[in-house]
Amino acid sequence: MNHTIDDQVLAIGIPTDLLSTTVESLRAEILPLFDDTALKYSQVGKVHLNLCAVNMIDSAGVNFLVGIIRACQTRKLGITVTVKSRFVHRTLLFLRIDRHVELVVAS
Amino acid sequence: MRVVETHTSPGNILGVDDDGVARLVLDQYLSRSGFRPELATSVMHAQQIIEMRPPGYFDCVITDYQMPEKSGLDLLIWLRSKDPCLASIVIAGAGEKDLVAAALRNGANNYLDKPYRREDLEQAVNKAVETTRHRRELARNEADAAAVGHLQRHLLGGRNLAIPGKVHFSHHPKRTAGGDFLNVHPCPDGALLVLAADVSGHDLKAAFVSAYFQGIVRGMLEKSTPIDEVLSFFNHCLWSDWGDRSAVTLEMPTSLSLCAAVLPPGRGQATLFSAGFPDAQVVLPSGEIRPCGVGGGHPMGWFAEALPERKTVDVPESGWLVLWTDGLEDHARQLAVSPWGLAYTLLRRDESTARRASIGDAIDDILVVAVALGSASFDEGFPILADQYAGDRWREIDAIQNEWRNTLTLAIPALSEERLCEILICLREGMLNALKHGCKGRPECTASLRFQYQSKARNLRAWIDDPGPGHGFDWASHAYVAQRDLLPSHRGLSMMHHFASRIENHRHGASLTLDFHLPEPP
Numbered sequence: 001m002n003h004t005i006d007d008q009v010l011a012i013g014i015p016t017d018l019l020s021t022t023v024e025s026l027r028a029e030i031l032p033l034f035d036d037t038a039l040k041y042s043q044v045g046k047v048h049l050n051l052c053a054v055n056m057i058d059s060a061g062v063n064f065l066v067g068i069i070r071a072c073q074t075r076k077l078g079i080t081v082t083v084k085s086r087f088v089h090r091t092l093l094f095l096r097i098d099r100h101v102e103l104v105v106a107s
Numbered sequence: 108m109r110v111v112e113t114h115t116s117p118g119n120i121l122g123v124d125d126d127g128v129a130r131l132v133l134d135q136y137l138s139r140s141g142f143r144p145e146l147a148t149s150v151m152h153a154q155q156i157i158e159m160r161p162p163g164y165f166d167c168v169i170t171d172y173q174m175p176e177k178s179g180l181d182l183l184i185w186l187r188s189k190d191p192c193l194a195s196i197v198i199a200g201a202g203e204k205d206l207v208a209a210a211l212r213n214g215a216n217n218y219l220d221k222p223y224r225r226e227d228l229e230q231a232v233n234k235a236v237e238t239t240r241h242r243r244e245l246a247r248n249e250a251d252a253a254a255v256g257h258l259q260r261h262l263l264g265g266r267n268l269a270i271p272g273k274v275h276f277s278h279h280p281k282r283t284a285g286g287d288f289l290n291v292h293p294c295p296d297g298a299l300l301v302l303a304a305d306v307s308g309h310d311l312k313a314a315f316v317s318a319y320f321q322g323i324v325r326g327m328l329e330k331s332t333p334i335d336e337v338l339s340f341f342n343h344c345l346w347s348d349w350g351d352r353s354a355v356t357l358e359m360p361t362s363l364s365l366c367a368a369v370l371p372p373g374r375g376q377a378t379l380f381s382a383g384f385p386d387a388q389v390v391l392p393s394g395e396i397r398p399c400g401v402g403g404g405h406p407m408g409w410f411a412e413a414l415p416e417r418k419t420v421d422v423p424e425s426g427w428l429v430l431w432t433d434g435l436e437d438h439a440r441q442l443a444v445s446p447w448g449l450a451y452t453l454l455r456r457d458e459s460t461a462r463r464a465s466i467g468d469a470i471d472d473i474l475v476v477a478v479a480l481g482s483a484s485f486d487e488g489f490p491i492l493a494d495q496y497a498g499d500r501w502r503e504i505d506a507i508q509n510e511w512r513n514t515l516t517l518a519i520p521a522l523s524e525e526r527l528c529e530i531l532i533c534l535r536e537g538m539l540n541a542l543k544h545g546c547k548g549r550p551e552c553t554a555s556l557r558f559q560y561q562s563k564a565r566n567l568r569a570w571i572d573d574p575g576p577g578h579g580f581d582w583a584s585h586a587y588v589a590q591r592d593l594l595p596s597h598r599g600l601s602m603m604h605h606f607a608s609r610i611e612n613h614r615h616g617a618s619l620t621l622d623f624h625l626p627e628p629p
Contacts, residue, residue: 019505019535020504020535020539021502021504021505055528056528056531056532057532058532058535058536058599058602059536059597059598059599059601059602062598062602063598085528086525087524087525087528087529087532090525090529091532091602094602094605095598095601095602
């Protein structure tokens with residue numbers, strides 16, 4: 001996982017598939033980024049989650065994603081999710097995740 | 108018959124040089140060293156001499172590099188296609204290192220700097236003659252092996268094509284010829300005898316034993332000898348004729364693993380004879396796979412009185428009887444695919460099969476045989492994966508899923524990446540549920556997964572079974588609430604129902620049948 005904060009946008013890149021076997025370590029890495037004090041200090045107003053390297057996502061991966069969306073909503077942060085894989089895109093559409101985030105398809 | 112050649116002559120040598128003095132020196136040096144030289148004044152002259160002589164006459168060519176019109180390099184390029192076994196030596200002047208390097212890249216075996224000493228020439232020519240003769244012997248052996256392999260393939264094809272649609276097989280010797288073989292014999296009483304065998308080793312010796320046994324089997328069966336007597340006789344041959352019992356040796360004796368199936372007319376039951384062969388398996392019309400329970404044991408030829416195990420098994424009116432040699436399982440392991448997926452791929456035999464299945468990298472001979480029972484056909488369905496997983500293997504789900512991916516892409520190459528992901532995620536969700544909940548993660552409990560590909564309907568059917576009590580989870584109601592309220596849990600069943608074309612569940616979901624329609628490739 002990599003992240004940057006630039007112009008009040010927290011950009012998070014996920015380098016691996018979102019699966020039951022990968023989400024626990026990702027969760028442990030991402031959790032500190034949503035620390036309220038840190039977010040306030042850096043004046044973050046929006047989160048950009050880059051899933052372009054994600055080719056497969058299972059239910060544990062979806063639940064992980066939902067956890068991030070809820071963390072953003074609780075903190076009143078806007079969230080954009082960028083995907084590249086057609087399968088990941090179709091999964092997020094079918095689960096209506098697009099109603100809760102700005103879903104962007106990278107070319 | 109080929110006469111074994113013994114080379115008593117030092118060799119016939121062709122020398123090529125446009126310079127008269129150089130030719131004279133070469134002639135004298137070669138003659139004094141006992142060789143039989145002939146001399147050409149140019150490349151074209153050398154080509155004429157070689158064309159006039161019988162193939163393989165010369166044992167070495169020595170050529171000057173710099174000559175008018177055509178160079179020594181031109182001659183080497185011509186020789187490489189004309190007589191690739193013929194070794195050559197290039198003679199180059201001082202300061203022509205680049206030219207020598209080019210000559211060596213184009214097949215020259217050695218080079219001599221001008222001026223050269225007679226001893227150096229003799230040593231280089233002796234080595235070149237030896238190289239030529241060694242290469243020619245290897246080429247002859249390869250041609251002989253290819254001829255054996257050709258005969259073997261002819262024997263297999265010719266014997267089995269007599270029963271189209273009934274007996275499907277795929278045979279891939281590791282080398283040009285091998286020890287695996289198949290014999291299909293329609294018996295006078297209407298029964299069909301299918302005999303698959305694997306001779307130890309995968310070389311010409313194995314091919315010879317294989318051919319010997321095929322001849323014995325065919326001859327004895329055509330004289331209506333019962334199969335158990337045929338097998339008993341051959342065990343005797345292996346034990347007494349070919350095993351050296353007088354010497355105490357740790358060498359492995361020649362042995363033969365086999366499985367013979369006698370399928371009487373009208374079917375219902377089959378009699379199997381098996382010795383050291385992987386278990387035969389019956390595929391039922393439901394797609395279920397039933398091992399026949401005759402696998403293992405020791406092969407024939409190890410012990411004097413050893414006979415194959417005999418067993419009568421029920422066979423369905425429609426389905427498959429499948430036999431394969433252990434080479435198939437070894438290669439499937441190497442490719443990280445299911446043996447069923449590899450078997451299906453080889454049996455379908457399209458043009459790119461061998462390349463897709465990387466048959467050239469196989470470590471053993473491979474033979475797979477599928478006998479269609481009743482009206483069974485590949486179009487209606489054939490297993491491409493059947494496996495059982497211990498409950499504690501949920502931690503290895505990525506590696507397991509990778510084997511499913513490899514198997515599906517091997518057996519159904521036109522499957523799109525998007526549809527493949529959908530299928531894999533459904534199977535992953537189903538199998539994780541089976542292992543974690545159905546088996547409670549316990550190693551002594553197992554869950555099973557089977558795929559069957561129904562090519563006519565373009566449908567992949569999967570069965571997931573676990574021994575648990577199932578669940579009472581109302582996934583449809585949950586799916587709605589989960590979408591509305593962003594609940595971070597329990598989306599697996601929603602995804603499975605969305606991506607599968609059809610799901611049928613039994614025992615409260617402990618037994619699932621999933622259909623995946625595969626769209627026509629664009």
